Amino acid sequence: xxxxxxxxxxxxxxxxxxxxxxxxxxxxxxxxxxxxxxxxxxxxxxxxxxxxxxxxxxxxxxxxxxxxxxxxxxxxxxxxxxxxxxxxxxxxxxxxxxxxxxxxxxx
Numbered sequence: 727x728x729x730x731x732x733x734x735x736x737x738x739x740x741x742x743x744x745x746x747x748x749x750x751x752x753x754x755x756x757x758x759x760x761x762x763x764x765x766x767x768x769x770x771x772x773x774x775x776x777x778x779x780x781x782x783x784x785x786x787x788x789x790x791x792x793x794x795x796x797x798x799x800x801x802x803x804x805x806x807x808x809x810x811x812x813x814x815x816x817x818x819x820x821x822x823x824x825x826x827x828x829x830x831x832x833x
Contacts, residue, residue, distance in 0.1 A: 727827040730772040734790045734820045739768035741789040790820035
């Protein structure tokens with residue numbers, strides 16, 4: 727048994743979770759925040775038999791997309807903010823961890 731922990735963009739969460747559940751995976755969804763821009767994202771947890779790990783990873787990767795986003799940069803000069811040209815950054819995609827489970831029980 728493995729635990730898949732995947733941090734995905736909030737924008738992709740619905741598609742990822744729907745695809746996983748349609749393929750027989752049980753998903754726990756946690757609302758989380760983090761990363762460089764401190765945007766909202768979703769962390770999903772899946773308990774998966776070892777022979778289905780790659781299938782789950784493929785579904786997550788297929789529905790988690792990186793995209794470019796412009797963010798404004800500001801500089802403070804004499805207590806006034808002066809906008810600069812926006813900076814383009816890559817957001818989205820997924821970070822996936824696969825962890826070994828020593829013991830699993832349903833109560």
